[in-house]
């Protein structure tokens with residue numbers, strides 16, 4: 301098995317694949333495993349719990365999702381969940397997620413990780429993907445099954461697979477980006493940002509800060525001299541549109557208030573930030589829709605009831621059953637997708653781009669891909685696929701029933 305991309309989806313796919321007994325190669329573009337959280341300080345894991353007004357939070361998937369929560373809780377790297385509007389969100393120490401990815405991968409005997417790689421070329425024939433070539437390495441990498449967990453479907457793009465990628469006003473991020481500057485302070489380093497991060501988590505946990513600040517992400521050092529938080533205010537539902545002035549105004553007011561709350565807390569608690577101020581506060585609607593790969597089924601909002609080939613659940617924004625066919629490319633029978641690039645229509649983008657969705661669909665793709673690879677068959681009939689899906693579903697969702 302080859303898994304391309306080592307974010308939450310890729311790491312979960314590699315773990316799932318090894319645990320089904322397949323030798324697995326995980327290709328990481330960067331030195332650190334864990335994906336986006338390595339470049340940003342992200343304080344929450346969203347999309348792990350089914351939304352609802354129940355008094356008790358309900359985990360959507362067990363498996364790797366449950367393992368991440370329990371291990372983070374046990375080693376002091378996470379806590380919660382807290383309820384933000386209608387969603388339960390797990391709070392975590394940003395660095396702990398990346399460390400846990402490293403630790404879990406290091407335990408898998410069947411796993412090899414190659415870091416700092418770049419995919420140069422993908423060779424295909426009528427049977428599927430034959431091999432990939434990595435930059436600065438003349439030896440082709442061959443595999444029975446390839447999993448694309450590269451966020452923007454880079455492996456699939458290079459293979460010529462059909463992509464789905466409409467950019468629409470609705471598919472844009474409703475993020476509030478601002479800059480906190482301190483005229484007299486040094487440029488922020490990891491230590492200061494770690495301190496800010498810990499204060500955000502403690503403030504949300506103690507009720508001192510608005511829980512929406514748990515959705516505040518801070519860019520890691522290297523992005524300039526100021527502290528640059530982004531507050532992802534993706535709680536407007538699926539109807540948020542940047543073409544609607546009232547949406548942008550609402551985002552602006554909410555974002556400004558949250559920024560002011562964070563500024564006041566930093567002024568009072570961090571001596572080197574006692575004169576800090578919010579210097580820039582535009583509502584930034586920028587593209588968030590990434591490419592997805594056309595699968596044997598394109599997942600849509602209608603897929604809320606489980607089928608014979610359901611492998612896991614998407615939880616963020618409402619429960620959706622994910623069928624194995626949405627993880628399998630329509631063009632190449634040995635290509636599977638996980639995380640943000642799985643086969644789904646554009647309306648589901650906001651529900652795919654959270655860590656819970658990446659972990660669950662990653663594990664599902666890894667386990668399914670390994671089972672297909674180990675079956676020794678080039679193509680499976682629908683009955684065999686259902687047998688595999690049932691087994692995967694029992695591993696991921698079963699323990700919760």
Ligand SMILES: Cc1cc2nc3c(=O)[nH]c(=O)nc-3n(C[C@H](O)[C@H](O)[C@H](O)COP(=O)(O)OP(=O)(O)OC[C@H]3O[C@@H](n4cnc5c(N)ncnc54)[C@H](O)[C@@H]3O)c2cc1C
Pocket residue numbers: 304305306307308309310327328329330334335336337340342343344345346347417418419449450451452454455514515516517530532638639640641652653654655656658
């Ligand atoms: C600003 C921001 C805020 C966010 N806030 C939250 C939040 O509050 N809560 C939450 O749950 N989630 C949040 N997320 C989303 C979350 O961090 C991830 O996007 C999500 O976990 C999806 O994971 P992924 O594995 O699909 O993608 P990613 O985490 O993006 O990982 C993809 C990986 O693939 C690698 N890659 C790309 N191309 C190649 C290639 N050609 N070869 C090899 N590797 C490649 C990338 O380097 C990366 O490591 C946020 C994301 C952003 C950007």
